[in-house]
Amino acid sequence: MGIVVTQTGSVETGGRDAFDRLTAVVCAAFDAPHAMITVLDEDLAVFRSSVGLDETSVPRLQSVSHVLVGMGPGAVVVVEDALARPDFCQHPMVVGPPYVRFFLGATVCTPDGLPVGGG
Secondary structure, three states: OEEEEEEOOOOOOOOOOHHHHHHHHHHHHHOOOEEEEEEEOOOEEEEEEEEOOOOOEEEHHHOHHHHHHHHOOOOEEEEOOHHHOOOOOOOHHHHOOOOOOEEEEEEOEOOOOOEOOOO
């Protein structure tokens, strides 16, 4: 499982479960209009919770969460300009709506330090 925070578009809040509250807190903490909690399955990165986005999933191999899981426990990815990064410049959320440029991603780990939902 990974949390990704992006900056573009407008801030929206909503939802009532713990994941939705967490994404809202992340948006507020980073003054970001978008946040998502992503769980990976075999083929997709599924947005378990998101703020300010219409998308519900992206192909796993194109997801920031896939990169995070590959980096191991405690991984963090900071991308200041997604268009300038060869590994993310063709991402569907970079080349299309919501036209993400900056994002921050971090792996969610258990108390034992193991990535959650890395599948």
